[in-house]
Amino acid sequence: MEILKVSGVNKAFGGLKALHDVNLAVEEGMVHAIIGPNGAGKSTLLNCFVGRLIPDTGTVMFGDTSLIGLKAHKINQAGVSRVFQTPEIFSDLTLLENVMIPTMARRDGEFALHAFKRLDRDAEIHDKSMHMLEDVGLAEKKDMIAASLSRGDKRRLELAMCLVQDPKLLLLDEPTAGMSRADTNNTIDLLKRIGDRGITKVVIEHDMHVVFSLADKVSVLAQGTVICEGKPQEIKGDPRVQEAYLGGAHL
């Protein structure tokens, strides 16, 4: 079953055609990677999924819901979470608080005026958040301020914040950008582990190592359009991909 269906999406910035008739279908439970050279329109496409950009034409359907024109928080409440290229976390708050916020957002909706409840008495939120922190291996650091974490740990925390919401679809924008090899491998392991939960993932990635170790299906984007789609092994050998993405060099 398709969880995300993109059809005929066009987006231009002034004279620059960033996306040109993009069609894409993401199957439920799959890890779908979107790769492509710089400027191919990967981030533009992702921004069309989360309400940051509105395509000029075309549709983006998430299940039966159209995501076009919806505000970011509505899209999240519909079940789409997003990991950013640079981790977006609540850096002045503790790790536990960071995870509690999305947990509450999922339970209480986009706004709840709980001004007299004590947060430290809310066992449900606390336990769920602590479980999540344990899952990503940050439980001992729960009282640290998030700003003091390493890049890799910030990524873990951001993933925890997305996963605790049990999203139907998780969007990952270059999840290992700027990471050391060790951090990258840790992140891959973590992403593989959360694959067991059956969360559909769309990954935008530069790092081929990451793509080939994670993805079930790959779409190659070049000059704003999907030039090729298939299993990682098929993509590897496709001459069009090597031409567009690698400038003809062999992988």
Next chain:
Amino acid sequence: MTSKTSPMRDWIFFVVFAIAVLTMPIWLAPIGAGYPDLLQKFMIYGLFATGFNLLFGLTGYLSFGHAAFLGVGSYSAVWTFKLLGMNPVPAAIVAVITSGIFALLIGYVSLRRSGIYFSILTLAFAQMSYNLAYSVLTPITNGETGLRVLRTDPRLFDSSNAVDGPLIANLFGIEMTGYAGFYFCAIVLLIAFFIAQRIFRSPFGIMLRAVKTNQNRMNYTGLNPRPYTLAAFVISGMYAGLAGALLCITDPLAGAERMQWTASGEVVLMTILGGAGTLLGPIFGAALIKYFENIFSAFNDQTLHEIFGFLPDFIEVPVVSVTSLFVGEGWHLTLGVLFMLIVIFLPGGLMEGFSRIGRLFKRSSGKSESRGAAAPAD
């Protein structure tokens, strides 16, 4: 590292705070602040700053127009006196409601922008309110003379219409002046402080801090920051309105100058001086500013000559002429210098200073403990 919170600790904290507030007339007497008028000001402006801090300290939205709500609260309170009688309780309730509605309108428009644009919008609204109160709305506000309760006013529920002397707010016969006025303000402050403490510890409070830290992540977490900031704005406007009502309860006169931008700036100073985002900081800041205002503005050349009298004349004269710039009318200079020093050396305000001192003590006691623990091992 953050300190752990627990309901027990918060109760202890609150009880200690309550005792400290209620015994103020005793322990503030030695530094010359133990008289009711000044103590009332501590309470009222402490309340004002506590409310302001709920917006600025938690969400980071810097309102430069909070004096408007103080003024609205004052006018509402005086009108309640005029129409219903001199009981302070309905006056306070009416003031909270009207300032809340007022804050809802101003906040709804102003919160469309953030950062400096938000500050400018709130400032513009406050100056508009000031000008409305000063001239346009004279029938309601009595313009520059100020609104006061007159003997001819209906005061529907006042049984004792025949009292002589000036009209003073009274709670079932207790006149709200002097220490009675202080204790009334103190109890209101304690209730408001308790509510603020609960908000700090609540899910709502943590959402407000999330607004301050990262609105982008908040949006992508399925939360809508706008109603959170608006709720914080309205609550803090209600606090300001209540403070305005207390000003009129202790002295039933409301003037437009209460809404001036200088008054809005003052509450910003109080909050930053004490420590924005902390519970006690704004109250310390308010007390410090009001204390200095009273002490330094009361100084004149005469008192300076007495203080520096021990110096030889040729030194005394220049010293007095320089320091006289900083006292009396010029006490704002002292305030300015103090503010600069705090912002530069203690960006977290007085509260940061206290916690640094606390840590210093903890470290020295921690050292002796570890030494004690190491001894048996030897």
